[in-house]
Amino acid sequence: MQLVKRHIPIAVAFVMGVLMFLQFYIPSRTSSNFLEDVTQWDRIIAGFALLLGIYSLLNHHYHKLRRKVPGWGFSVVVYVGFFSMLISGLAWGIINRPPEPVLDPATGAVIGSMEIYLPFMWMYQYLFVPMQATMFSILAFYIASAAYRAFRARNKEATVLLLTAIIVMLGRVPLGALLLKVYPFGGQVELLPWLTEWILNNPSMAAQRGIMIGIGLGAISTSLRIIFGIERTYMGGGD
Amino acid sequence: MAVTLTTAQSIGILIAAAVTLMMYSFLYKDNLFYKFGEHLYVGISVGYLVNIEWYNVIKPMFIVPFFYQQNYILIFPTLLGLMMLMRFVRQVSWLSRTPMAFVIGVGSGLAIPAVLNASILEQLYSTIIQLWVSPVDTASPLWWWNTLSLWLIFLGVLAVLFYFYFSIEHKGIVGKLGTVGIWFIMISFGASFGYTVMARISLLIGRVQFLVYQVPDAFKFLLGIGP
Amino acid sequence: MPEKLNWMEYITQLDRRWIFIAVAVFVIIPIILGTSFPVNISPSVQSSYDFIDKLPPNSTVMIVCDYDPASEAELYPMTLALYRHCFDKGHRVMSLTLWPNGAALIETAFDTMKVEYKGNPLYPDGLKSGVNYVNFGYGVGGALVIIAAGQDMKTAFTTDYRGNSTGSMAIMEGVSSLADLDYVIDLAAGSTIDWWVAYGVQRYHFTMGAGCTAVSATQYYPYLNTGQINGLIGGLKGAAEYEQLAGHPGRALAGMTAQSSVHALIIVLVIISNIFYFLTRKKGR
Numbered sequence: 183m184q185l186v187k188r189h190i191p192i193a194v195a196f197v198m199g200v201l202m203f204l205q206f207y208i209p210s211r212t213s214s215n216f217l218e219d220v221t222q223w224d225r226i227i228a229g230f231a232l233l234l235g236i237y238s239l240l241n242h243h244y245h246k247l248r249r250k251v252p253g254w255g256f257s258v259v260v261y262v263g264f265f266s267m268l269i270s271g272l273a274w275g276i277i278n279r280p281p282e283p284v285l286d287p288a289t290g291a292v293i294g295s296m297e298i299y300l301p302f303m304w305m306y307q308y309l310f311v312p313m314q315a316t317m318f319s320i321l322a323f324y325i326a327s328a329a330y331r332a333f334r335a336r337n338k339e340a341t342v343l344l345l346t347a348i349i350v351m352l353g354r355v356p357l358g359a360l361l362l363k364v365y366p367f368g369g370q371v372e373l374l375p376w377l378t379e380w381i382l383n384n385p386s387m388a389a390q391r392g393i394m395i396g397i398g399l400g401a402i403s404t405s406l407r408i409i410f411g412i413e414r415t416y417m418g419g420g421d
Numbered sequence: 422m423a424v425t426l427t428t429a430q431s432i433g434i435l436i437a438a439a440v441t442l443m444m445y446s447f448l449y450k451d452n453l454f455y456k457f458g459e460h461l462y463v464g465i466s467v468g469y470l471v472n473i474e475w476y477n478v479i480k481p482m483f484i485v486p487f488f489y490q491q492n493y494i495l496i497f498p499t500l501l502g503l504m505m506l507m508r509f510v511r512q513v514s515w516l517s518r519t520p521m522a523f524v525i526g527v528g529s530g531l532a533i534p535a536v537l538n539a540s541i542l543e544q545l546y547s548t549i550i551q552l553w554v555s556p557v558d559t560a561s562p563l564w565w566w567n568t569l570s571l572w573l574i575f576l577g578v579l580a581v582l583f584y585f586y587f588s589i590e591h592k593g594i595v596g597k598l599g600t601v602g603i604w605f606i607m608i609s610f611g612a613s614f615g616y617t618v619m620a621r622i623s624l625l626i627g628r629v630q631f632l633v634y635q636v637p638d639a640f641k642f643l644l645g646i647g648p
Numbered sequence: 649m650p651e652k653l654n655w656m657e658y659i660t661q662l663d664r665r666w667i668f669i670a671v672a673v674f675v676i677i678p679i680i681l682g683t684s685f686p687v688n689i690s691p692s693v694q695s696s697y698d699f700i701d702k703l704p705p706n707s708t709v710m711i712v713c714d715y716d717p718a719s720e721a722e723l724y725p726m727t728l729a730l731y732r733h734c735f736d737k738g739h740r741v742m743s744l745t746l747w748p749n750g751a752a753l754i755e756t757a758f759d760t761m762k763v764e765y766k767g768n769p770l771y772p773d774g775l776k777s778g779v780n781y782v783n784f785g786y787g788v789g790g791a792l793v794i795i796a797a798g799q800d801m802k803t804a805f806t807t808d809y810r811g812n813s814t815g816s817m818a819i820m821e822g823v824s825s826l827a828d829l830d831y832v833i834d835l836a837a838g839s840t841i842d843w844w845v846a847y848g849v850q851r852y853h854f855t856m857g858a859g860c861t862a863v864s865a866t867q868y869y870p871y872l873n874t875g876q877i878n879g880l881i882g883g884l885k886g887a888a889e890y891e892q893l894a895g896h897p898g899r900a901l902a903g904m905t906a907q908s909s910v911h912a913l914i915i916v917l918v919i920i921s922n923i924f925y926f927l928t929r930k931k932g933r
Binding site: 186187188190191192194195196197198199200201202203205207208220222223224225226227228229230231232234236237239240241245250253256257259260261262263264265266267268270272276294299302304305306307308309310311312313314315316317318319320321322323324325326330339340342343344345346347348349350351354355364367380381382384385386387388389390391392393395396397398399401404406407408409416417418 | 472601
């Protein structure tokens with residue numbers, strides 16, 4: 183049983199990892215066809231992985247409903263939202279009909295057009311989009327509050343961070359161009375936007391490049407660990 | 422050409438405004454309206470995902486090729502996908518390991534050459550390939566400034582790499598380079614912070630633009646005093 | 649009984665809801681007033697614009713919308729500005745997304761374009777899906793979609809978002825893989841630009857640009873420097889610059905005044921809090 187539960191998955195990871203690595207360096211028709219087939223298979227399996235998250239969420243709320251934990255009424259709201267969206271999409275489709283022309287009653291000429299909404303697209307545009315957009319826009323308030331309460335120039339490094347942030351915040355908006363009408367090297371761009379561009383393309387870019395190289399080395403090392411069976415957390419717990 | 426609002430759109434805009442304000446009520450304190458909106462959003466997003474999964478994934482990638490194009494070999498990845506779903510059935514959760522290993526193995530194998538080329542070799546090449554802008558070759562009088570910038574980038578990349586190298590003690594030249602690396606990182610994180618503030622405020626601006634521009638039009642339409 | 653704060657300590661520990669109100673006021677008032685200022689154009693945005701502008705008519709441009717409604721405020725105006733520029737130049741536009749929540753946003757954007765370009769002399773029959781543009785919808789598999797599209801686009805996207813077969817579409821003429829595209833631009837809320845560069849540009853050698861939320865903009869400058877991407881449109885400011893260049897002012901340009909005012913507010917707040925922090929610290933000693 184250990185063969186099926188542990189050794190076969192580790193072997194599959196090894197074989198597929200080595201084959202996909204070698205495929206990159208073998209420029210042949212067979213290699214290319216192999217890549218296409220494996221990619222297609224992997225995409226189908228990945229499609230099922232999406233269902234895992236969906237099941238997990240619905241299961242969590244089902245248990246809340248069953249046990250009638252405090253706040254179980256909100257789990258009813260989750261299911262109402264879920265079934266409304268599910269049924270509207272499966273029953274009526276997910277594509278709006280083309281916009282219909284609006285005619286002038288007197289002349290019959292086309293003076294405009296009007297959108298015809300399916301329930302799915304209507305719920306997407308007027309419930310899903312505003313709610314998700316609003317949830318993330320709340321962060322604007324919190325970042326302002328966090329900047330006010332926690333952003334202190336306690337030491338030299340923090341001061342450099344703070345000054346750079348201020349330069350970038352001013353340089354990336356029209357206000358920065360209006361504030362200081364100084365043109366570095368006699369050019370056509372004002373100081374703050376010019377300095378912002380210089381910071382982003384030089385010292386900041388250098389640091390990000392160093393970080394990118396470090397992350398790349400880490401990614402390669404993790405991939406090798408997975409292929410050689412040293413890293414097995416993807417298998418989950420149990421024997 | 423003008424777009425005429427319909428009743429469905431106008432009601433939709435007002436409902437969107439209502440849910441927007443419901444979510445913003447959290448800024449005062451956590452309350453029933455926010456919780457209702459949050460849970461409704463969760464349910465709707467899951468329903469949306471299932472629809473997209475059906476129309477953009479299962480139907481075109483399995484149903485049509487298998488049943489209408491006789492591509493029967495696709496039964497194998499479909500079986501592997503179904504085995505992946507066994508992760509939640511405790512008695513047979515081990516069945517999900519093989520498809521997971523397939524996906525992870527393929528991903529790891531593909532990642533190595535991709536990351537090596539894009540994130541390491543290309544970046545190192547660009548850092549060292551040119552460290553001098555000749556005053557003769559270029560028409561720009563700023564050749565000295567551009568040369569300094571190239572050396573600054575070279576120094577910055579080297580210093581940051583040394584800062585993150587923990588296998589040797591940060592003493593002497595290594596320690597000094599590491600300290601220089603910290604300065605470059607602080608500048609970069611400062612720029613990131615400035616950009617992050619900008620990003621978050623932009624999200625708020627988007628919502629306020631919706632409330633200020635579209636909601637009055639919707640009211641006017643429903644009250645019969647506008648387009 | 650809690651110790652009464654002096655006025656300096658009160659300012660450093662101000663209830664955050666006052667800050668929320670200040671932010672709200674500084675955003676709402678400029679938007680209501682409706683003032684807007686021209687923006688300076690950064691070289692990274694100019695580069696992307698120039699490339700698309702110089703492509704011959706009927707070129708094929710792929711605009712990948714890798715975002716969801718959470719980043720819609722920054723990236724949707726960017727999407728519309730790019731679509732308008734491409735359609736003004738007579739280019740064919742392909743779109744897809746690697747984010748499931750973004751598929752319907754692309755459809756909404758194309759529906760908007762169909763209305764805007766109705767009656768345009770370049771498109772006497774209007775914009776047609778499958779001829780002038782195509783929405784491939786959501787591609788499952790992340791980086792695998794890029795590899796699949798690099799190998800064979802018609803196999804990677806057998807149908808479009810509407811369920812129509814892509815095999816016989818007029819827009820697919822002469823396009824069998826990513827390498828046949830004249831330009832690819834990835835508008836990303838996450839790290840998909842890394843995938844497009846590593847799995848797309850490095851393997852299939854097409855010209856690529858990028859747009860991103862301001863949060864992640866700094867991390868993509870290394871790709872700009874190496875030439876792996878030839879342009880970078882960062883955040884709402886980048887979208888505003890593109891709108892200005894394309895001659896289609898929209899939401900992004902309109903939002904720049906509010907952006908300026910809130911940035912000024914936050915800078916003033918940070919300076920004030922630091923001044924009072926140092927004063928209270930000095931007093932404490």
